[in-house]
């Protein structure tokens with residue numbers, strides 16, 4: 001099955017209104033002919049509305065970086081799936097390693113967020129990946145399988161049809177150290193084979209993105225790998241031209 005490459009910018013807690021206006025201006029000016037990849041920008045919550053307006057005349061999609069698993073309630077500081085939907089989001093990141101590590105999100109909490117996103121027709125971008133010690137101990141696949149199993153157990157296999165999984169080795173995020181294409185392909189292949197063992201059609205339709213210090217300078221070799229269907233980009237997505245070059249790296 002042919003999968004359209006997907007390239008997602010995770011701006012994390014960066015950006016201000018003026019910066020964003022300039023960024024989108026640069027992005028639109030430089031993008032010229034439409035590429036073959038689907039592109040999504042994930043700004044901080046407070047800029048979603050503004051960014052939606054700025055992206056009105058473009059094909060670029062909108063995503064959020066997180067959500068709460070409840071529809072509404074007394075959860076100070078949180079944002080729900082229907083709120084994101086109303087703001088025009090199509091995607092939402094769930095289980096980013098910074099959320100797991102700095103905010104104590106467990107596999108079960110990530111699975112609940114995944115389910116909430118699906119309920120409101122948002123596509124969850126499920127982040128999985130091992131840390132440095134886990135890789136050194138040779139348990140990368142075990143860790144990734146555990147993270148997938150949490151979602152499988154609470155949501156079932158069907159949710160993986162058309163899903164987006166981001167393999168993000170924690171040791172590669174924001175470090176400037178990128179997984180080699182072979183390392184990325186090995187884990188991407190493992191993820192696809194694991195899902196295929198439960199549902200071949202889900203496995204062939206889902207997109208597995210790589211994340212971890214992707215740059216314009218290293219995207220081409222990653223993009224050649226058969227199971228790398230796009231990228232989730234942090235730091236390098238903050239510079240419009242660099243991010244565009246990364247997107248272009250997936251044009252075949």
Ligand code: PEP
Pocket residue numbers: 010168172173174175176211212213214232233234235236
């Ligand atoms: C990320 O935070 O998802 C990420 C991949 O960051 P970076 O590209 O900066 O490593």
